[in-house]
Amino acid sequence: MSLPRAKLVKNFPGCPVEATLSYLDGKWKGVILFHLMEGTLRYNELRRKLPAVTQRMLTKQLRELEEAGLLSRTVFPVVPPRVEYAMTPLGMTLKPVIRALAAWGDDYVFCSPEGRELRMASDGLCAPVAALQT
Secondary structure, eight states: OOOOGGGGGGGOOSOHHHHHHHHSOSTTHHHHHHHHTTOOEEHHHHHHHOTTSOHHHHHHHHHHHHHHTSEEEEEEOSSSOEEEEEEOHHHHTTHHHHHHHHHHHHHHEEEETTEEEEEOTTTOOEEEHHHHTO
């Protein structure tokens, strides 16, 4: 079984953009970090903010972010157990990157009942997202 890209960062041959993206590789990591920019969240609070993610995938993505040092996991020894997640100082350095992604999405990604589409704000050009993914 091959290692996921996120595990290859020590020997990553690509450019700095490729190496940086290897830490955010995964559908939910950027979204998790976006929500944690607001502050510390418990596991179930994250689940509510990400209704489309499975419990298994959320746990996997959280573990990988913790391994990378981008977030911290605090377990409180109470019954029932309480687990909180927060961005580490290293994770906080990604705030401008996450904010830039959010701003770009606000400007160019439009959601409608028919689906998502990308639009150029200046000339009104638009294309379905699926058509741009080829």
